[in-house]
Amino acid sequence: QVQVVESGGGLVQAGGSLRLSCAASGRTFSRYAMAWFRQAPGKEREFVAAISWSGVRTYYADSVKGRFTISRDNAKNTVYLQMNSLKAEDTAVYCCAAKPQTLSSTYSDRYYYGPYDYWGQGTQVTVSS
Secondary structure (H helix, E strand, O other), rough: OOOEEOOOOEEEEEEOOOEEEEOOOOOOOHHEEEEEEEEOOOOOOOEEEEEEEOOOEEEEEOOOOOOOOEEOOOOOOOOEEEOOOOHHOOEEEEEEEEEEEOOOOEEEHHHHOOOOEEEEEOEEEEEOO
């Protein structure tokens, strides 16, 4: 089992950057696929980005591709979301999520889009236009 806590949200002007962090507890962090989701007011939660346990495979929503980068540091039990060229429509609560992976198994691309087992409380990102 793993617990995750997000940080790094805030208020930024359109065109600016933010880096979100997700710190995870548990000795087996490196065996979890990690992802970021977001939920804007009045909208459903949507997938943003995901990364495999090794960091080799990454996935992005079309709306953030080329602007956001997901990465992880297994030694620090942390996953990051670097957000550049932010737009007003990126305003949302960003949540980190995790689910276990078996190192010897093969996973389809679809696996990384959800569902996820463990969730953080989220961090607010507000982009002013």
